[in-house]
Amino acid sequence: xxxxxxxFAHLRGxxxxxxxxxxITMQFAADLIGVPYKEYATDYRALVRGQIAVAxxxxxxxxxxxxxxxxxxxxxxxxxxxxPDQPPAVNESESLLMDKETLVHLKQPDPSSTxxxxxxxxxxxxxxxxxxxxxxxxGWIEGPLAEAADLRGINRVMLDFLDDPSFVRDLFEFxxxxxxxxxxAQVDSGAExxxxxxxxxxxxxxxxxxxxxxxxxxxxxxxxxxMGVSVRLHICGNTSKILEGMGKLGCxxxxxxxxVSMADARETMGAEQILLGNIDPVRVVRNTNPDTVREAxxxxxxxxxxxxxxxxxxxxxxxTPKENMQAIVDYARQHSPDRWEESx
Amino acid sequence: xDLQPLYDxxxxxxxxxxxxxxxxxxxxxxxxxxxxxxxxxxAMDEVGRRFxxxxxxxxxxxxxxxxxxxxxxxxxxxxxxxxSQTIGRVIVGTVRGDLHDIGKNLVAAMLEGxxxxxxxxxxxxxxxxxxxxxxxxxxxxxxxxxxxTTTMPGMKTTIExxxxxxxxxxxxxxxxxxPVTQRYADEIGADGFSDNASAAVRLCRDLVNA
Numbered sequence: 001x002x003x004x005x006x007x008f009a010h011l012r013g014x015x016x017x018x019x020x021x022x023x024i025t026m027q028f029a030a031d032l033i034g035v036p037y038k039e040y041a042t043d044y045r046a047l048v049r050g051q052i053a054v055a056x057x058x059x060x061x062x063x064x065x066x067x068x069x070x071x072x073x074x075x076x077x078x079x080x081x082x083x084p085d086q087p088p089a090v091n092e093s094e095s096l097l098m099d100k101e102t103l104v105h106l107k108q109p110d111p112s113s114t115x116x117x118x119x120x121x122x123x124x125x126x127x128x129x130x131x132x133x134x135x136x137x138x139g140w141i142e143g144p145l146a147e148a149a150d151l152r153g154i155n156r157v158m159l160d161f162l163d164d165p166s167f168v169r170d171l172f173e174f175x176x177x178x179x180x181x182x183x184x185a186q187v188d189s190g191a192e193x194x195x196x197x198x199x200x201x202x203x204x205x206x207x208x209x210x211x212x213x214x215x216x217x218x219x220x221x222x223x224x225x226x227m228g229v230s231v232r233l234h235i236c237g238n239t240s241k242i243l244e245g246m247g248k249l250g251c252x253x254x255x256x257x258x259x260v261s262m263a264d265a266r267e268t269m270g271a272e273q274i275l276l277g278n279i280d281p282v283r284v285v286r287n288t289n290p291d292t293v294r295e296a297x298x299x300x301x302x303x304x305x306x307x308x309x310x311x312x313x314x315x316x317x318x319x320t321p322k323e324n325m326q327a328i329v330d331y332a333r334q335h336s337p338d339r340w341e342e343s344x
Numbered sequence: 345x346d347l348q349p350l351y352d353x354x355x356x357x358x359x360x361x362x363x364x365x366x367x368x369x370x371x372x373x374x375x376x377x378x379x380x381x382x383x384x385x386x387a388m389d390e391v392g393r394r395f396x397x398x399x400x401x402x403x404x405x406x407x408x409x410x411x412x413x414x415x416x417x418x419x420x421x422x423x424x425x426x427x428s429q430t431i432g433r434v435i436v437g438t439v440r441g442d443l444h445d446i447g448k449n450l451v452a453a454m455l456e457g458x459x460x461x462x463x464x465x466x467x468x469x470x471x472x473x474x475x476x477x478x479x480x481x482x483x484x485x486x487x488x489x490x491x492x493t494t495t496m497p498g499m500k501t502t503i504e505x506x507x508x509x510x511x512x513x514x515x516x517x518x519x520x521x522x523p524v525t526q527r528y529a530d531e532i533g534a535d536g537f538s539d540n541a542s543a544a545v546r547l548c549r550d551l552v553n554a
Contacts, residue, residue, distance in 0.1 A: 205401035282523040
């Protein structure tokens with residue numbers, strides 16, 4: 001069974017040789033192949049090389065295109081700071097939509113021709129050539145609130161919910177259309193699954209989540225399913241109070257951060273939802289040792305039950321010891337979905 | 345006059361009502377210190393309590409902080425004229441190389457709401473800027489934020505720079521941010537660590553009272 005077969009078989013609820021393994025790596029991947037992060041984020045050849053190197057060195061079941069949250073915003077014309085060896089970042093003091101009126105005139109970027117989105121599309125075509133049929137190829141888009149925050153400024157959009165709800169909805173409509181166009185282009189280029197990153201959603205409470213964010217996430221997930229791909233939802237941070245809504249989106253995989261109880265998520269989302277995670281990326285993955293990583297994963301797995309995939313709560317940080325990364329993969333290799341008891 | 349609505353308007357983040365009650369109360373002769381100590385700071389303490397209890401989230405906290413800030417703009421000059429002192433002055437900033445600011449902003453807002461005077465240096469703040477600011481403001485506390493494991497060492501560098509400048513004993517240093525732990529605070533010789541904005545206010549109160 002190769003990684004791609006394993007992943008999709010488990011997704012469908014069929015028998016697998018062991019648990020699928022899908023930790024997120026970005027800076028870790030760039031460091032592994034020794035390229036500065038700016039190059040990893042802006043040149044698809046470096047990204048693909050880094051992802052394949054991580055997958056092959058450690059034994060992951062997938063590759064993806066994620067590098068930083070500023071990709072779509074950059075192509076809308078937002079001012080982005082490109083650090084030499086850190087993720088590109090949106091400069092909030094000069095947000096594109098500092099003035100709300102700007103939204104009315106903002107044009108939808110064309111993913112096939114704009115710089116950063118087209119770079120991601122090239123990565124997907126390259127993956128298809130290099131590892132198609134062997135590893136699951138995952139594309140990535142920003143969720144409604146994450147992207148709204150990138151365009152408007154996160155501090156501003158948090159107040160907009162209360163000051164100007166209709167602006168927030170207009171902004172979310174723009175974002176939804178942009179992200180779905182981007183997703184469609186990614187699917188056409190070879191993405192077999194789309195991940196949605198909506199970290200900012202963990203900053204709002206259940207009321208705002210339900211009223212504003214959830215309806216747009218739901219439309220996003222439904223549209224992705226219509227494109228024929230599976231969906232991973234990634235909301236890092238403490239999502240304890242919005243788990244119920246997250247579980248009702250119909251995502252194939254819900255990835256959870258370490259601040260959330262896996263047991264609560266299982267109880268809230270029902271027995272069939274695939275859960276992924278959720279060990280502490282810094283305090284466990286980066287700062288401890290293989291034994292502790294294994295124990296932490298065992299706990300996540302036990303609480304999640306058999307509908308589970310292996311990963312950290314968020315990105316595996318730069319400077320994570322290689323043996324800890326290997327311990328994540330080894331846990332997956334040594335455990336079948338329904339066996340979280342000691343099986344070494 | 346009944347000032348309970350002042351407490352309520354800060355708590356729900358109604359900036360306009362907060363300002364107008366403050367103006368009316370001042371016109372009727374209520375002292376600025378009383379408005380602050382008896383209504384506004386207690387309201388922000390309640391905001392902090394609700395935030396810690398997962399009843400308030402980032403939007404609610406920011407909107408209450410904005411109401412507080414608007415009223416403080418009216419009260420500050422009056423408080424200064426009357427010679428009253430803030431309970432302490434805190435320099436806040438995200439360390440060099442790090443552009444994340446929402447956590448730092450929450451801490452700044454809660455500190456201001458808690459009666460502290462806040463000097464916000466923004467993001468990507470190098471050690472020398474923290475040091476310069478101490479000279480200018482005579483602050484009691486430096487509060488540093490970092491959201492990345494790669495920028496976190498900037499906290500250590502800043503503490504070392506304070507030592508080299510011979511002013512480490514003049515200020516307390518507290519740190520916070522997603523990858524930061526109490527253990528790291530101990531390792532680099534910080535005076536305190538907090539993993540949330542509300543607890544950071546308690547920490548600063550303890551440090552200035554110590």
